[in-house]
Amino acid sequence: xxxxxxxxxxxxxxxxxxxxxxxxxxxxxxxxxxxxxxxxxxxxxxxxxxxxxxxxxxxxxxxxxxxxxxxxxxxxxxxxxxxxxxxxxxxxxxxxxxxxxxxxxxxxxxx
Numbered sequence: 001x002x003x004x005x006x007x008x009x010x011x012x013x014x015x016x017x018x019x020x021x022x023x024x025x026x027x028x029x030x031x032x033x034x035x036x037x038x039x040x041x042x043x044x045x046x047x048x049x050x051x052x053x054x055x056x057x058x059x060x061x062x063x064x065x066x067x068x069x070x071x072x073x074x075x076x077x078x079x080x081x082x083x084x085x086x087x088x089x090x091x092x093x094x095x096x097x098x099x100x101x102x103x104x105x106x107x108x109x110x111x
Contacts, residue, residue: 020074026067032095033062037069039093047085060096069093 043052058065071091080088 021072023070024067027097030066031098032066033060033098034095037093037095039069039091041089042092044088045086048088056092058094058096062097062099064097066095066097
């Protein structure tokens with residue numbers, strides 16, 4: 001029993017560990033409208049044949065996205081492995097770009 005205790009502790013630690021992978025795509029001139037990102041969990045079914053939701057819409061006032069984050073944690077990976085890729089969840093978050101300031105009309109040349 002003593003020799004199995006470290007193995008049990010290791011297995012229990014791995015089961016409750018929240019390993020996480022985060023991928024981020026960002027514009028070079030980063031200027032988000034808000035600090036907190038919006039998004040939700042998206043699901044891929046049957047090895048990517050079907051998606052739920054198929055498309056996630058970003059309602060941005062500036063009509064531009066500042067950055068996108070794809071997050072996968074231990075439980076997402078475990079679900080993907082246990083279902084052999086039939087169900088693959090992941091978190092997708094985005095932030096809208098801040099709208100450009102109103103600079104007014106273009107000045108006319110003097111006559």
